[in-house]
Amino acid sequence: MASLAVPKPPARTRRSLGGGVGPIGLGVATLWLSLIVLLPLAAVLTKSLEGGLGGFWDAISAPSARYALLLTTAISALVALINVVTGTLIAWVLVRDDFRGKSLVNAIIDLPFALPTIVASIVLLSLYGPRSPVGIHLYATKPAVILALAFVTLPFVVRSVQPVLMEVDREAEQAAASLGASGWTTFRRIILPALYPALLGGAGLAFARAIGEFGSVVLIGGGIPRDTEVASQYIAKQIETDRPASAAAVSVALLLISFAVLFAIRWFTKRKDVG
Amino acid sequence: MITVTNVSKRFGDFTALDDVSLEVPDGSLTALLGPSGSGKSTLLRIIGGLEFADSGSVVIHGEDVTGVVPQKRGIGFVFQHYAAFKHMTVHDNVGFGLKIRKTPKERIDERVNELLKIVGLGGFAKRYPSQLSGGQRQRMALARALAVEPRVLLLDEPFGALDAKVRAELREWLRRLHEEVHVTTLLVTHDQEEALSIADNIAVMDNAHIEQVGGPRELYDRPANSFVMGFLGPVAQVDDTLVRPHDISLLSRPEGDAREAQVTRVSHLGFEVRVELQLGDGQPVFAQLTRTEAAQLELSAGDIVWLALTGDRDARLVSEDDRLDAVA
Numbered sequence A: 001m002a003s004l005a006v007p008k009p010p011a012r013t014r015r016s017l018g019g020g021v022g023p024i025g026l027g028v029a030t031l032w033l034s035l036i037v038l039l040p041l042a043a044v045l046t047k048s049l050e051g052g053l054g055g056f057w058d059a060i061s062a063p064s065a066r067y068a069l070l071l072t073t074a075i076s077a078l079v080a081l082i083n084v085v086t087g088t089l090i091a092w093v094l095v096r097d098d099f100r101g102k103s104l105v106n107a108i109i110d111l112p113f114a115l116p117t118i119v120a121s122i123v124l125l126s127l128y129g130p131r132s133p134v135g136i137h138l139y140a141t142k143p144a145v146i147l148a149l150a151f152v153t154l155p156f157v158v159r160s161v162q163p164v165l166m167e168v169d170r171e172a173e174q175a176a177a178s179l180g181a182s183g184w185t186t187f188r189r190i191i192l193p194a195l196y197p198a199l200l201g202g203a204g205l206a207f208a209r210a211i212g213e214f215g216s217v218v219l220i221g222g223g224i225p226r227d228t229e230v231a232s233q234y235i236a237k238q239i240e241t242d243r244p245a246s247a248a249a250v251s252v253a254l255l256l257i258s259f260a261v262l263f264a265i266r267w268f269t270k271r272k273d274v275g
Numbered sequence B: 001m002i003t004v005t006n007v008s009k010r011f012g013d014f015t016a017l018d019d020v021s022l023e024v025p026d027g028s029l030t031a032l033l034g035p036s037g038s039g040k041s042t043l044l045r046i047i048g049g050l051e052f053a054d055s056g057s058v059v060i061h062g063e064d065v066t067g068v069v070p071q072k073r074g075i076g077f078v079f080q081h082y083a084a085f086k087h088m089t090v091h092d093n094v095g096f097g098l099k100i101r102k103t104p105k106e107r108i109d110e111r112v113n114e115l116l117k118i119v120g121l122g123g124f125a126k127r128y129p130s131q132l133s134g135g136q137r138q139r140m141a142l143a144r145a146l147a148v149e150p151r152v153l154l155l156d157e158p159f160g161a162l163d164a165k166v167r168a169e170l171r172e173w174l175r176r177l178h179e180e181v182h183v184t185t186l187l188v189t190h191d192q193e194e195a196l197s198i199a200d201n202i203a204v205m206d207n208a209h210i211e212q213v214g215g216p217r218e219l220y221d222r223p224a225n226s227f228v229m230g231f232l233g234p235v236a237q238v239d240d241t242l243v244r245p246h247d248i249s250l251l252s253r254p255e256g257d258a259r260e261a262q263v264t265r266v267s268h269l270g271f272e273v274r275v276e277l278q279l280g281d282g283q284p285v286f287a288q289l290t291r292t293e294a295a296q297l298e299l300s301a302g303d304i305v306w307l308a309l310t311g312d313r314d315a316r317l318v319s320e321d322d323r324l325d326a327v328a
């Protein structure tokens, strides 16, 4: 999963920052970040440009590659959108309603985080695969991919919206009601604006996770080129067939899409925050 | 007029309101006064439809609204902590009620500007609530409530979160605003000074009950029981008589049925002078004198004086129980 925490290198002239960690702390943090994040990124970037910009472009615009990238982006966006709706709903129920077994449900939300994704894939395969006990056969279809990605990204929006929803000013809602606003109007005009940053953030994380997801789609998705093959599967296949430069190029393309989305969200939330 | 009849409300097995009835006269500014936990907010919220009574009825201007949702009650509600719509400008906050009523934009602008002028926020339309002081936020909240021309205005400790000076200013301001707008207003407060200074009608609550309803003077001068008397002002006890400390006068010579007492302490509190005394049987009492009176007596600790009860007999009570812990 991509992270956008790439800090600017510390300015050399700044000596001791108030409450900072000092030069050693900064050094360690920078070194760690470099080893763990920047170095591999640089390596994959170099690899992808082995054949020059032209080679890079050829690699990602090969029909199967382009299809996989487009499919992945579109499905990830769709999954993020589904998450925005269902995640808000689940968070709402968890925060506002009281029912028996609520804490159990609350714990189950995190299951997709805890479960190895390949296990998720097996679970989905046994439920919706060729020998489906419920008679739903989704193996190697786009809905299967969507389902798998929706499963693994479920917690993101729920967990980002939930705390914000708990903090929402109930009296502001009551004030809106006393001014004549219906429940829906109050939700749309009073609650939703407070949730926007959390929704965008959660959706962004879900998108970024979905775009690179491999384990959960690998079995149920079928990996049919130009049909259900997502970018990560395409990359794996390139590696298997010994085309590392092409694999690196598609990886970098994924990375760029991910970065672009996360930065766009960040910019958007910042702009929303000025109020 | 708001008429509350036999309203009861329980939370679990806790009784927040016990068979409460109240009338709020048309155009009045009525205060609901009582200590913390007495059920004031609960009663106000039931009138506003933010809470529903277990039994009893609420009638606003002749219409039974007991089971009616807040949206349809024609009320304006103001909360202690402003309940501002944080992501909207002051203009949009105030215009909210009109906007959802699909009022034309020009009409909204006109009304919002007019209201902002009334509440003294003329130049603040484009600000966000976070850019206002507490007092300004509360005035915005009032303007927002008034914008939809409510039949009644319900205020729950509107100045409770503000410091003493701003409180006093806003209190004055609200009284003047009420004289201008004249909408039937019910104001919850636990501050007797606030109630006495702005309300023309006060209902005193204690322990899920309304103890007494009346004008400020009536309540102060003719309290129905020791709770009301103690809650509205300081009380001194002479034998088993409860009396306002300013209704005790001190004499330098025995006279009539005046009682002998020894001065234990004299405190000068600006305009008033507080004299602590001890009666012959050891009972402590305190009296409030004006500076002039005190100066004439030239009191100091250890002096022997004679204590007489003056003032209206109806302003005194015979102590009936031990509910007087709260005396100042």
Ligand SMILES: Nc1ncnc2c1ncn2[C@@H]1O[C@H](COP(=O)(O)OP(=O)(O)OP(=O)(O)O)[C@@H](O)[C@H]1O
Binding pocket: B011, B014, B015, B016, B034, B035, B036, B037, B038, B039, B040, B041, B042, B043, B190
């Ligand atoms: N939603 C609720 N659930 C349980 N108990 C409640 C609820 N609302 C109020 N109460 C209880 O009812 C009693 C009266 O509460 P209420 O808020 O009406 O008091 P109040 O007179 O407004 O006090 P304060 O001056 O502190 O605001 C309190 O003891 C409170 O704990």
Ligand SMILES: [Mg+2]
Binding pocket: B040, B041, B042, B156
């Ligand atoms: Mg209250």
